[in-house]
Amino acid sequence: QKEVEQNSGPLSVPEGAIASLNCTYSDRGSQSFFWYRQYSGKSPELIMFIYSNGDKEDGRFTAQLNKASQYVSLLIRDSQPSDSATYLCAVNFYTGRRALTFGSGTRLQVQP
Amino acid sequence: DTEVTQTPKHLVMGMTNKKSLKCEQHMGHRAMYWYKQKAKKPPELMFVYSYEKLSINESVPSRFSPECPNSSLLNLHLHALQPEDSALYLCASSPSDSPLAEQYFGPGTRLTVT
Numbered sequence: 069q070k071e072v073e074q075n076s077g078p079l080s081v082p083e084g085a086i087a088s089l090n091c092t093y094s095d096r097g098s099q100s101f102f103w104y105r106q107y108s109g110k111s112p113e114l115i116m117f118i119y120s121n122g123d124k125e126d127g128r129f130t131a132q133l134n135k136a137s138q139y140v141s142l143l144i145r146d147s148q149p150s151d152s153a154t155y156l157c158a159v160n161f162y163t164g165r166r167a168l169t170f171g172s173g174t175r176l177q178v179q180p
Numbered sequence: 181d182t183e184v185t186q187t188p189k190h191l192v193m194g195m196t197n198k199k200s201l202k203c204e205q206h207m208g209h210r211a212m213y214w215y216k217q218k219a220k221k222p223p224e225l226m227f228v229y230s231y232e233k234l235s236i237n238e239s240v241p242s243r244f245s246p247e248c249p250n251s252s253l254l255n256l257h258l259h260a261l262q263p264e265d266s267a268l269y270l271c272a273s274s275p276s277d278s279p280l281a282e283q284y285f286g287p288g289t290r291l292t293v294t
Contacts, residue, residue: 099279099280100279100280100281102282102283104285110287110288111268111270111285111286111287111288112223112270112285113285114282114283114284114285117282119280156222156223160279160280161279167213167225167228167236168225168283170223171222172221172222173222
């Protein structure tokens with residue numbers, strides 16, 4: 069069974085701090101990794117995707133991938149109260165069916 | 181523009197009703213997906229269409245029937261649903277069914293079965 073694991077949280081950080089969200093996955097052969105943000109009652113919104121080891125930056129967001137350790141993380145710099153949401157990590161396990169497997173999500177709370 | 185639209189936004193139906201959910205994208209994407217999401221849970225994959233052909237059916241009960249009339253449209257026909265089928269139904273699309281392709285979600289249809 070291919071799995072994606074996330075700490076459910078809540079992760080509470082003060083406004084302006086760096087929020088660090090982590091995700092581990094079970095299949096070493098996985099090729100693509102996605103972070104979605106989901107506000108309560110809304111649909112998931114794609115924030116970042118990463119394929120290669122290392123860091124990928126987009127504005128205040130940085131995705132980090134370490135395939136040897138099978139983890140992917142999302143850093144949010146200068147966190148704002150509007151970043152308070154559930155962050156879903158999704159992995160496309162290359163072997164087997166080609167579809168996203170989601171982690172259970174981490175709830176982030178940014179305190180003003 | 182990465183927009184996927186879904187109608188209706190909300191749907192209340194009885195267990196004997198027949199209804200349909202509609203999803204549309206005009207991004208030229210060739211893969212489309214239906215997910216079901218219960219409260220405080222991640223989305224669960226139901227169906228995948230790739231180039232208008234059903235490529236994945238996650239052992240979904242036959243009371244859910246997907247249809248892909250063309251490359252821009254995806255329907256989900258509902259019949260004889262149960263109260264436990266109440267959930268947020270999400271449509272997504274991606275440029276292709278490549279494992280590297282990102283998926284974009286629509287706003288969802290909130291379904292309540294009474």
